Amino acid sequence: MSDPDIAIIGGGPAGLAAAEVLVGAGLAVTIYERMPSLGRKFLMAGRGGLNLTHSEPLPAFQARYHPAEARLAGAVEAFPPDALRAWCEALGEPSFVGSSGRVFPKSFKASPLLRAWLTRLDGLGVRVRTRHRFVGWDEERPAFETPAGRISVPARATLLALGGASWSRLGSDGAWVPLLREAGVPVSPLAPANGGFAMAWSDFFRARFAGAPLKRIALTIGDTRVRGEAVVTGEGIEGGAIYAASRLIREAMAARGEAVIALDLRPDLTEAALAGRLAAARPGQSQAETLRKQAGLSPVMVSLLRESAGRTLPSAAPDLAALIKAAPLRINGTGSIERAISTAGGVAFAGLDARFMLRARPGTFVAGEMLDWEAPTGGYLLQAAFATGRAAAEGMMAWLQADAEQTSSDRRGAAALSGTPV
Known part of the structure; x- marks a missing residue:
């Protein structure tokens, strides 16, 4: 069997x-994958419907990669969301835009x-x-541990697309970090990125509400406000709104040892309007009933307010409204990188x-989640x-072309010096 022109290490979407x-x-391309089959994390992502891309305008789309948006701009502009949707349809899997603007294959798989x-x-x-684990280089050749022992393979160029370190049982375990x-x-x-964070819940709250959703909320950290949903876990909190702020939360924790986020449990109401509703409660109505009927809070939200206020809630309507609009939560730890949806950091x-x-x-080129973006x-x-992945492929072809031209030039120069016809 002939040697490949290209060795691609990692059989996920980028590779x-x-x-x-x-x-x-x-x-000539050969893909080397440590697992018995390709695309295992891709299949895992599909368990929730396979959110392929998003339909928002490209400038807003690219801003989601802050602070690495400038480094990814060329790649995303060359293969934007519309191109991904067209590629998907060409494979017999047309897509659709959901109510949130997210794009899914119509099969939802x-x-x-x-x-x-x-x-x-x-x-x-x-x-x-398959079953080829990358273990570094032997001389200039990428080396692998295989069921038959260690091997190295010749290639004109190599692409590393080894993923991050979450869900390692699916193939990406971060073992490449020390090698590089x-x-x-x-x-x-x-x-961990797009993962949960740790909270010091009371035993009662943890036992009663682990797994309960916090729907239609807003989260504020510093000058950033995010609307979405979250979920209470036994260890803390996770969900879309938390994921969107995860970089800021990690940065605050690194600087101060903890991060304080403010949850707005009724982002659709102003603080004044909410105070008015609370003040209009019937005489003799319990505070819990007032929060449920007048403020529209779910049981988990009412209990969350007590957690944030130290169990005792203010009685005055304006003070209670202010707490509902900005309930402080202290995050004191990150969740497991193993359980995170993706990872930050990298090359x-x-x-x-x-x-x-x-x-x-x-x-040697790099693509995908190995790169330092989130x-x-x-x-x-x-x-x-x-x-x-596509941009790195274009880069590889440009490099191979330049290398071939340089080799040809060197040969012509050597021939001219020796008087030998080329």
Whole structure:
């Protein structure tokens, strides 16, 4: 069997997207994957409906990657959400825009799309080697531990698309971090993103409300306000609104040892309007009944107010309204990186050139969640994985072309010096 032009290490969306571009350009591509099959985390994402991308305008879309939006802008502009939807439809899986603006395949599943994709890649000649764990380099060759022992493979260029460190049983375990650091690549520590945070709930609240949703709320941290939903857990709190603020929460914890967020339990009402409703309660009505009937709070919200206020709630309507609009919650720890939806940190962009190639190791490129960016849920994670995979593939082709031209030039120069015809 001939050696591949390209070795792609990692069989998730970024690696598969790169493979499709490269094999379409006539290059020989082999994908190396540590698990027995490809796309395992992609399939896991599909259990909730496979949120492929988002329909919001591109400037707002790209801002979701702050502070790395400038480094991802070119990749996302070259393969924007509309292009991802068209690609999906070409595989026989048309998509639709949900009421939230999120984009899903009409089948609402990942498995039909992945099957069609892998069938296409197989038909194009992409080779797949499973149960190959990347363990660094032997000389300049990427090396793997396999069931038959350690091997290294020759390749003209290599793409690393090894993912982050969440849900390691699906393939991405972050074991590449020390390998790249040893090679001189700057790597920021991996941290949980789009995951839960720890709270010091009372035993009563934890036992009574773990798993209860907090619907239609708003969260404020610093100057940032996010609307969405959250879920109480036995350890703390998680959910879409928390995920969207996770970077700010982590930064506050790193600076001060804790983060204080303010929950607005009735973001649809002004504080004055809410105070008016509370003041109009019937005489003799209990405070819990007033909060339920006049403020429209669910039992978990009422109990959450007591948690934030130290169990005793203010009796005056204006003070109670102010608490409902900004209930302070103290976050004192991050959740497990293993259970997070994605991870922050990774290969620093300072260690890459504009083609997504490692400065410390020419000919080796990086794409996907390995890179130091993060985004909230809503389709932004998969979009960036697809886009950076394709962008890295384009970078690889440009580098291979430049390398071939340089080699040809060197040969002509040597021939001229020796008087030998080229």
